[in-house]
Amino acid sequence: MSEKVSPLAPDHIAELPPVDGVRIATAAAGIKYADRTDLMLMVFEAPTAVAGVFTRSLCASAPVDFCRSNLPGGVARALVVNSGNANAFTGKKGSEAARITAETASRAVGCEAGQVFLASTGVIGEPMDAAAFSDKLAALADQADADRWTDAARAIMTTDTYPKVATRMATIGGAQVRINGIAKGAGMIAPDMATMLSFVVTDADIGSAALQALLSEGVEGTFNAITVDSDTSTSDTVMLFATGAAAANGAPRVTDATDPALADFRSALFDLLKDLAHQIVRDGEGARKMVEITVRGAASAGAAKTIAFSIANSPLVKTAVAGEDANWGRVVMAVGKAGQEAHRDRLQIWFGDIRVAVDGERDPDYSEDAAAAVMKRDKIDICVDVGVGDGEATVWTCDLTKDYVAINGDYRS
Amino acid sequence: MSEKVSPLAPDHIAELPPVDGVRIATAAAGIKYADRTDLMLMVFEAPTAVAGVFTRSLCASAPVDFCRSNLPGGVARALVVNSGNANAFTGKKGSEAARITAETASRAVGCEAGQVFLASTGVIGEPMDAAAFSDKLAALADQADADRWTDAARAIMTTDTYPKVATRMATIGGAQVRINGIAKGAGMIAPDMATMLSFVVTDADIGSAALQALLSEGVEGTFNAITVDSDTSTSDTVMLFATGAAAANGAPRVTDATDPALADFRSALFDLLKDLAHQIVRDGEGARKMVEITVRGAASAGAAKTIAFSIANSPLVKTAVAGEDANWGRVVMAVGKAGQEAHRDRLQIWFGDIRVAVDGERDPDYSEDAAAAVMKRDKIDICVDVGVGDGEATVWTCDLTKDYVAINGDYRS
Numbered sequence: 001m002s003e004k005v006s007p008l009a010p011d012h013i014a015e016l017p018p019v020d021g022v023r024i025a026t027a028a029a030g031i032k033y034a035d036r037t038d039l040m041l042m043v044f045e046a047p048t049a050v051a052g053v054f055t056r057s058l059c060a061s062a063p064v065d066f067c068r069s070n071l072p073g074g075v076a077r078a079l080v081v082n083s084g085n086a087n088a089f090t091g092k093k094g095s096e097a098a099r100i101t102a103e104t105a106s107r108a109v110g111c112e113a114g115q116v117f118l119a120s121t122g123v124i125g126e127p128m129d130a131a132a133f134s135d136k137l138a139a140l141a142d143q144a145d146a147d148r149w150t151d152a153a154r155a156i157m158t159t160d161t162y163p164k165v166a167t168r169m170a171t172i173g174g175a176q177v178r179i180n181g182i183a184k185g186a187g188m189i190a191p192d193m194a195t196m197l198s199f200v201v202t203d204a205d206i207g208s209a210a211l212q213a214l215l216s217e218g219v220e221g222t223f224n225a226i227t228v229d230s231d232t233s234t235s236d237t238v239m240l241f242a243t244g245a246a247a248a249n250g251a252p253r254v255t256d257a258t259d260p261a262l263a264d265f266r267s268a269l270f271d272l273l274k275d276l277a278h279q280i281v282r283d284g285e286g287a288r289k290m291v292e293i294t295v296r297g298a299a300s301a302g303a304a305k306t307i308a309f310s311i312a313n314s315p316l317v318k319t320a321v322a323g324e325d326a327n328w329g330r331v332v333m334a335v336g337k338a339g340q341e342a343h344r345d346r347l348q349i350w351f352g353d354i355r356v357a358v359d360g361e362r363d364p365d366y367s368e369d370a371a372a373a374v375m376k377r378d379k380i381d382i383c384v385d386v387g388v389g390d391g392e393a394t395v396w397t398c399d400l401t402k403d404y405v406a407i408n409g410d411y412r413s
Numbered sequence: 414m415s416e417k418v419s420p421l422a423p424d425h426i427a428e429l430p431p432v433d434g435v436r437i438a439t440a441a442a443g444i445k446y447a448d449r450t451d452l453m454l455m456v457f458e459a460p461t462a463v464a465g466v467f468t469r470s471l472c473a474s475a476p477v478d479f480c481r482s483n484l485p486g487g488v489a490r491a492l493v494v495n496s497g498n499a500n501a502f503t504g505k506k507g508s509e510a511a512r513i514t515a516e517t518a519s520r521a522v523g524c525e526a527g528q529v530f531l532a533s534t535g536v537i538g539e540p541m542d543a544a545a546f547s548d549k550l551a552a553l554a555d556q557a558d559a560d561r562w563t564d565a566a567r568a569i570m571t572t573d574t575y576p577k578v579a580t581r582m583a584t585i586g587g588a589q590v591r592i593n594g595i596a597k598g599a600g601m602i603a604p605d606m607a608t609m610l611s612f613v614v615t616d617a618d619i620g621s622a623a624l625q626a627l628l629s630e631g632v633e634g635t636f637n638a639i640t641v642d643s644d645t646s647t648s649d650t651v652m653l654f655a656t657g658a659a660a661a662n663g664a665p666r667v668t669d670a671t672d673p674a675l676a677d678f679r680s681a682l683f684d685l686l687k688d689l690a691h692q693i694v695r696d697g698e699g700a701r702k703m704v705e706i707t708v709r710g711a712a713s714a715g716a717a718k719t720i721a722f723s724i725a726n727s728p729l730v731k732t733a734v735a736g737e738d739a740n741w742g743r744v745v746m747a748v749g750k751a752g753q754e755a756h757r758d759r760l761q762i763w764f765g766d767i768r769v770a771v772d773g774e775r776d777p778d779y780s781e782d783a784a785a786a787v788m789k790r791d792k793i794d795i796c797v798d799v800g801v802g803d804g805e806a807t808v809w810t811c812d813l814t815k816d817y818v819a820i821n822g823d824y825r826s
Binding site: 055056057058059060086088089090091093094123124125126127229230231232233234313314315316319320322323325328329330332333334335336337338339340341342344345347357359360361362400401402404405406408409 | 468469470471472473501502503504506507536537538539540642643644645646647726727728729732733735736738741742743745746747748749750751752753754755757758760770772773774775813814815817818819821822
C-alpha cells in the first residue's frame with residue numbers, strides 16, 4: 001500500500017449500501033503487512049449462484065485451481081480472500097493451504113468446502129501458513145455485517161493506493177435489484193505485490209449458468225480490455241455472485257442469459273464492471289495519465305483489440321504519453337507490429353479531437369500546438385482507423401513513468 | 414547520439430580492415446543532426462551478391478519497400494544509408510524520395526537503380542527531402558575508400574552511444590575470406606530516433622540465393638533473438654553482401670547454402686551476427702545490465718523462444734533486474750502468460766548458477782544472499798526449465814531503468 005494516492009483517483013470513495021443475502025467481515029491477520037486488514041470473509045446466507053473468470057496463466061495459483069474445481073457446483077456460501085501472500089507457485093503445500101482455508105471456512109459458515117471460494121494476492125513462491133489465519137474465520141463469520149463493503153475493498157489491497165468500489169441499481173421484471181462490486185489491482189499484475197481481483201454481488205435471482213454467461217460476456221470489454229504493463233497474474237480472478245434475496249421483493253428468477261428481462265441488469269452490470277476496470281487503470285503503478293485507445297476500421301473486432309493492445313502495451317507509446325509528447329509515429333509503429341491487417345496508406349490517427357495523420361502521412365493541417373494541448377490532459381484519447389473493415393475495439397491503459405520503474409525496481413536501493 | 418556511453422559498451426572499438434570489392438564514404442548532410450555525419454555510401458566495384466531480411470511491420474518504410482522490390486534481382490552495386498529521417502509513414506512522397514536517392518546513387522556509381530539498396534533511420538512521419546542530400550552522392554562515390562568502416566558505423570547511429578562493428582576471418586575451400594559488419598540500434602526500436610540496421614560485407618564468392626539462405630538462418634539466433642523494449646521498427650533491415658573479390662585469392666564460388674565448403678564461413682558469419690546483435694542489446698536505451706535468458710524443456714524450439722521472449726519483454730522482470738532483485742516469482746508469471754505448454758509443478762529456475770526454484774516451488778536450499786550476489790553482476794543469466802520436452806532457445810535483453818523512461822519520455826514540462 002503506497003502512502004501517496006494516485007493523482008487519477010476518484011474524488012471520493014462511494015459508500016456502498018448493503019446487498020441482501022451477503023454479510024462481510026475483515027481482520028488484520030498479519031499475513032505480511034502490519035497495522036492493516038489482510039483477510040476478508042463474505043458469508044452468503046443462503047445458497048448463492050456463482051460465476052467466475054480466471055487468469056489465462058498456465059502457472060495459475062492454488063486458489064485459482066481450487067475455485068475452478070468448485071465452480072461447476074454453481075453454489076457459493078463463502079468467499080475468503082487474503083492479501084500479502086498469493087499462494088502461487090507453492091507446490092503441494094499451496095493446495096494444502098487452500099484446502100485448510102476452505103475447510104475452516106466451511107465449518108465457520110456451516111456449509112460444504114465445495115461451496116467455498118478463495119482468492120489470494122501478494123508475494124508469490126512464499127509458502128502460505130493457512131493455519132496461522134484460518135482460526136480467525138469463525139469469529140469473522142459471527143461478526144460479519146451487511147455494511148462492510150469499503151472495509152472489504154481495503155482488506156484486499158496490495159500496491160493499490162485507494163479502495164475500488166462501485167454500485168448500481170437495475171430493474172428485473174419491474175423489481176429493483178442492487179449490484180455491488182469491489183476490485184483491487186495496480187500493476188495489471190505485479191505478482192510480487194499485486195494481482196487483479198474483483199468480486200461482484202447482486203441480490204438478483206439469476207441461475208449460475210446464466211450468471212456465468214453474463215460475466216464471461218461482461219469481462220470482454222471491461223477487465224479484459226485493460227492493461228497496465230502487459231503482465232498477467234497467476235491469480236487474476238473476477239467472480240459474480242447472485243444471492244437471489246431480491247426474490248422476496250418480487251424479482252423473478254431468470255435462468256437464461258438471453259432473457260429480455262435481463263436487459264437493464266446486463267447494462268448496469270457491464271457498466272459497473274467497466275467502472276471497476278477503469279479504477280484499476282487509474283491506479284496503475286506510477287500512472288499520471290489514463291489512456292483510452294480506440295481502433296476502428298479493422299478486419300474484425302478481435303483484430304481491432306489486438307492492434308489496440310499492441311498500442312496500449314508499447315513502452316514507447318506509454319513513455320511518450322508520460323512525456324506529453326504527441327508522438328504518433330510510435331502509434332504507427334505499434335500498429336505495424338501488431339500482425340493484424342492494416343492499410344498503411346489509409347491509416348488515420350487522432351489524439352483527442354486532433355487528427356494528426358491521414359492517408360498514410362502527417363495530416364496537412366497538423367498543428368503541433370493543438371496536439372500538445374491534448375497531451376496535457378489527465379485522460380488521453382487515441383483513435384486509429386486502420387482502413388480495412390468494420391472491426392472496432394476500445395482498451396484502456398496508463399502511461400509509463402519513472403515511478404513505475406521505481407515501484408517495481410527499487411526494492412533494494 | 415547520447416553524450417554518455419553505455420556502461421555495457423565494449424572496452425574498445427575494433428579497427429576493421431578493408432574487404433576487397435567495397436569502398437565506403439560518409440558525409441555530414443545536415444538531414445537532422447548538426448556537426449555529425451548522417452549519410453553513408455557503400456560502392457561495390459563489381460556486381461555483388463545481396464541478401465536481406467526486413468521488418469515484419471505491416472507499416473514498413475519506403476526504403477524497406479524499395480529494397481524488397483530490388484532484392485529478387487540479386488545484384489548490388491551501391492548501398493545508401495541516412496540517419497536523422499526514417500522516411501517512414503511518408504506516403505507517396507516517401508516512395509518518391511527513395512526513387513530520387515536511388516537514381517542519384519545509380520548515376521554516381523554507374524549502375525542501374527535496381528542495383529541500389531537503401532535504408533533510412535530517424536524521425537518517422539516527417540517528409541524527407543532527398544534532393545537536399547542526394548547531390549552529395551557523386552562526390553562520395555569519388556572519395557569512397559576501403560578503410561572507412563568505423564566512419565560508416567558512426568554515420569548510421571541515432572540514439573546509439575557507440576559505433577557497432579565486428580570482423581571475422583573464415584576459410585572457404587582453403588582460401589581465406591573476410592567478413593565485416595556494422596550495426597546500429599539502441600531501442601529494439603524507437604521509431605522516432607532509432608531502428609535496428611545492420612550491413613555485413615564479405616569478399617567470399619557466394620551466389621545470392623545461398624547468401625539469402627545463410628542470412629535467413631543466421632538472424633534467427635542473433636538479430637531475431639534480441640529485444641530491448643518489445644517494440645518493432647518500421648525500418649529494421651539486415652543486409653549481407655558478397656563481393657566475390659576473394660575469388661582472385663582462390664576462394665571457390667559457392668551457390669548452395671548447404672555446401673560443406675561453407676561450414677567455417679557459416680560459423681564465422683553467425684558468430685559475427687551474434688556479436689553485432691549483442692552490441693545492440695548492450696547499448697539498449699538506459700541499460701545497465703545485459704540479460705541472457707535460456708528456456709529449455711519446452712515443447713519445441715519455437716515454444717522455448719516464445720517463453721524466453723515473454724520473460725525478456727516483461728516490464729516486471731526487467732525492472733526487477735534493474736533493481737538487482739532476484740524476483741523469480743516474476744519469471745514464473747512471465748512463463749505462465751506466454752501461452753506455451755509448461756509444467757507448473759516441474760518448473761526449475763536458475764539465476765546464474767543459483768537454482769532458486771524446483772518442482773514448482775522455492776528451492777529448499779535457496780539462499781537469498783547467493784541470488785543477490787548474482788544480481789549485482791553486469792550480465793545476468795536466467796535459465797528456466799519448463800519440464801515438458803526438449804525445446805531450447807536463448808534470447809538476450811537488457812534491464813528497464815528510469816533512464817529508458819527519461820530517454821523516451823522526452824519530458825516537455
